[in-house]
């Protein structure tokens with residue numbers, strides 16, 4: 015059991031290093047400022063509703079006083095009753111109407127403010143997330159980031175709205191009603207207010223206890239979810255070790271634990287509610303008793319007692335709202351803090367700005383000079399004093415066992431990360447001085463092992479490489495990538511929608527669409543990251559043919575898995591542990607019988623075994 019727990023907590027540790035971000039008030043107010051008039055309108059309307067609500071008990075009391083006059087024999091006759099009751103009744107009706115109007119206004123205006131706020135938060139957060147450094151995404155789980163855009167914004171918005179409307183209303187109503195109580199009968203009020211501190215202290219202590227219990231219960235539930243998730247998500251592993259009964263036991267024990275905690279919470283809530291009911295009802299009885307006493311001594315009228323009772327009820331309701339609100343405020347603040355955390359964080363590597371080399375002047379000479387590098391999320395160095403020259407228009411292949419640092423070399427050229435020491439230059443210009451938008455958007459075409467296509471048409475997927483491209487340019491790129499024929503073979507041709515609910519394409523087809531997408535920018539530099547390793551032999555041949563065509567005239571860096579595909583490379587570098595161990599042509603390396611030769615032997619052996 016402990017192994018699960020440690021595994022899960024470890025994961026959290028790695029990914030979420032800032033579990034308690036601060037709420038950024040100034041950012042929040044600056045966002046709110048744009049809707050200040052709507053907000054003020056909403057606040058005024060909520061205050062108006064509260065003030066009207068305070069009047070209602072008093073009016074009810076007045077009405078009651080009139081009604082009770084007619085219980086004695088002295089006054090009678092429906093006409094006198096109607097004439098007496100008309101004015102206060104109409105006034106009360108007006109108050110009800112006003113109350114309805116204010117409620118409509120504050121809820122609507124708050125909806126406007128809340129939705130505008132959520133819109134701006136989402137827009138800014140997404141914008142900011144999209145420009146974060148690649149290392150940021152090594153550190154944060156995508157799911158958690160999406161949560162900030164969705165549930166956290168939602169929660170923040172609703173607690174903000176609730177705080178403004180309910181909080182304001184409840185506070186004003188409580189204060190107003192206490193004042194009314196006092197005006198009606200200072201004596202009775204003092205008695206009631208006297209018991210208040212006891213209740214408040216008791217209530218908050220109990221409430222705090224319940225909150226702790228509720229948090230515990232939540233935690234137990236998420237633990238059991240994690241176990242189920244892990245077991246079902248890795249069903250093949252579970253099955254292959256025949257661990258079903260062990261997983262069952264684990265899950266069952268955890269679910270039972272969580273049920274027990276929730277039951278205890280249930281007892282706590284039940285007891286709390288029960289006692290609260292007894293107390294609240296006693297309050298009514300107490301008022302009736304004390305009020306009755308005062309009526310009997312002619313100090314109070316019956317209507318005043320009604321006002322008193324209704325006002326007490328309003329206070330009760332307002333205080334209940336406030337106590338609920340407290341939880342919302344706490345949760346809203348932490349949700350808001352999560353939303354705000356990355357909203358104004360600036361990436362180290364900007365998305366644009368810097369030098370551009372004009373297309374006709376770009377030769378494509380690449381030079382890695384004494385490069386050292388470790389990923390920001392890890393201490394371990396990946397490249398040490400790595401140097402490599404790729405002359406313009408040549409094809410250099412990197413080979414070697416996996417983990418040697420080949421892909422890292424490619425991402426440094428794209429400047430997904432900055433080097434720790436040394437330089438990477440293109441035509442003698444440090445990539446740190448070049449405009450990243452130009453570097454990635456125009457200069458370099460990147461085709462990786464498992465290309466990602468978006469759930470849109472083939473046409474748009476290829477155009478992703480150059481948004482300004484015409485249909486004709488897309489088709490030309492597809493032809494160059496050996497993709498035109500199979501695309502036109504689809505019933506809807508270039509308008510075929512891929513991915514979710516769309517057509518699924520084979521690995522080789524996907525790869526060729528990705529090649530077309532990279533080619534449409536007409537990049538001077540191409541990076542092929544094990545571009546053919548995930549394919550079967552036939553698809554690999556077709557993709558390879560397309561690649562052979564497109565590398566001509568471009569500086570190309572190939573990260574090769576299968577050595578057979580890079581025999582014709584101008585240079586082959588064997589990379590191991592972040593260094594070049596050997597470099598030369600296929601022939602020269604083979605003759606020197608070093609690492610490259612060993613790799614060839616090893617791969618031939620593997621292919622032999624595979625084909626048998």
Ligand code: ADP
Pocket residue numbers: 152389391392396414415416417418419420421422423
């Ligand atoms: P190759 O392409 O030769 O297989 P890589 O460049 O992918 O090698 O990996 C080199 C080393 O860097 C490995 O130890 C790998 O675990 C580590 N590494 C790769 N990508 C990351 C990353 N995003 N964050 C941290 N470490 C990484």
